[in-house]
Amino acid sequence: MVFPERFSNLPDYAFPRLRKLLDVHPAGGEVIHMTIGEPQHPMPDFIGPILAESLAEFGKYPPNEGTPELLAAIGDWLHRRYGVRIDAAEQAMALNGTREGLFNALLALCPEKKGGKRPVVLMPNPFYQVYAVAALTIGAEPVYVPATADNGFLPDFGLLPSDILERTAVAYLCSPSNPQGAVASRDYWAGLLRLAEKHDFRIFADECYSEIWRTAPPPGVLEVAQETGADAERVLTFHSLSKRSNLPGLRSGFVAGGPGSIARIRQLRAYAGAPLPLPIQRVSERVWADEAHVEANRALYQEKYAAADEILEGVPGYEGPEGGFFLWLPVEDGEAAALKLWRETGVRVLPGGYLSREVEGFNPGQGYIRVAMVAPLEDMGRGLSRLRDCLYN
Incomplete structure (x- = not known):
């Protein structure tokens, strides 16, 4: 397939790039997925x-x-x-x-x-x-x-x-x-x-x-x-x-x-x-x-905000989000951090640079990883604890 020239500098979508980065290496532990923002809470029962x-x-x-x-x-x-x-x-x-x-x-x-x-x-x-x-x-x-x-x-x-x-x-x-x-x-x-x-x-x-x-x-x-x-x-x-x-x-x-x-x-x-x-x-x-199911869903995420704040307290540059369900965590290099975390712990996160573009030599996502808080609370807490111990201790 031939794409127009204006698409020639478009990088691969984030998740194929992530698979190329991580999947050639074995996971360093039980796999915990914290990459895709796919909600895991129960859908409305009606x-x-x-x-x-x-x-x-x-x-x-x-x-x-x-x-x-x-x-x-x-x-x-x-x-x-x-x-x-x-x-x-x-x-x-x-x-x-x-x-x-x-x-x-x-x-x-x-x-x-x-x-x-x-x-x-x-x-x-x-x-x-x-x-x-x-x-x-x-x-x-x-x-x-x-x-x-x-x-x-x-x-x-x-x-x-x-x-x-x-x-x-x-x-x-x-x-x-x-x-x-x-x-x-x-x-x-x-x-x-x-x-x-x-x-x-x-x-x-x-x-x-x-x-x-x-x-x-x-x-x-x-x-x-x-x-x-x-x-x-x-x-x-x-x-x-x-x-x-x-x-x-x-x-x-x-x-x-x-x-x-x-x-x-x-x-x-x-x-x-x-x-x-x-x-x-x-x-x-x-x-x-x-709205009842929305309020229940929000309460679950607010529990996750509190858990993340507790687990990541003291991490340099950590700021809990005001909304949404992602953490934007500062690291020295997003790709290197995601690869290290996968190889040593099995936790899967997304390099921040995959979500941004370099402009005049600066990529504002390069020094971050994105972590999705969509897994059940216990799994999320386990993943964040591994992440903290691997990248910040």
Whole structure:
């Protein structure tokens, strides 16, 4: 297969790279997987009966944008969670997971030129890799903005040169962030909205970790946009049931934003995408309407935050995340640390440099490892104890 030249400098995806690094060596102990952010907590127990009741609907073509009932459930959830009211029939669309939406929204909304020049797509560095692939697919220039300890692991887009900002069409931001677990405050969102207004670009807010938090629910971009009177067409938010509800295999999420933006995304889906099967939509309706399982899930993660804080107390540079379920742990070299940990203990983690790009000789993920806290509490604790003893003692 021949890929366009613009993909020539794209490295392998993180997990094939990890297999090449580790799998040529035997594990140094009982294997504990702490790499992939695949939730392991129980899924809601009402899923099975709803799916069984809906099986016959696999025999029908599903509606492109989502059933009226699912869209209504999404709108109701946004109001309960953020105090935001939208016309969900016009301002939301069901997604096959957020990755589909984060990719296709850029195809639907990024102009071929901005100011007569190649458009720019901003993203934090490190970042979810689909942001860069989407930018490269449409021929935009991805600009990787460092998210480091010095800026609270949230990129300062406002420090970019004015010629870059004037070419910017879209800025991606994940909050709570993957991999660092940093939460964008109301002031941060408001500042980004002002910057977007000044330079006329859209914000794509990847908020799929929004329901996993330590002390307080993270502010959402839609509520800050409403509070500040920002143009609804300037913002899109992306949410998922994968993390919130421990349903990564359901591949169900949504995008919400201005009606003009959603109309264009729906149009692309009509030509080049696939809507969620109706039984999946029926399950999703019920899951967005239920908060009890979300609260129980959050309590389990809060136990894990406390356990990580206790086990890693005293580790130089350790900071427990404010949200999400990853630890972003400082090491001298991420690849070397991941390999040492695997060969000596059997604990499997991801080098931070696999999630970021080198810019002007600096890779902000190189001195970190990402550790997923998705395993059962006892297994996670055992893995973190081995990690601490291997890398920090």
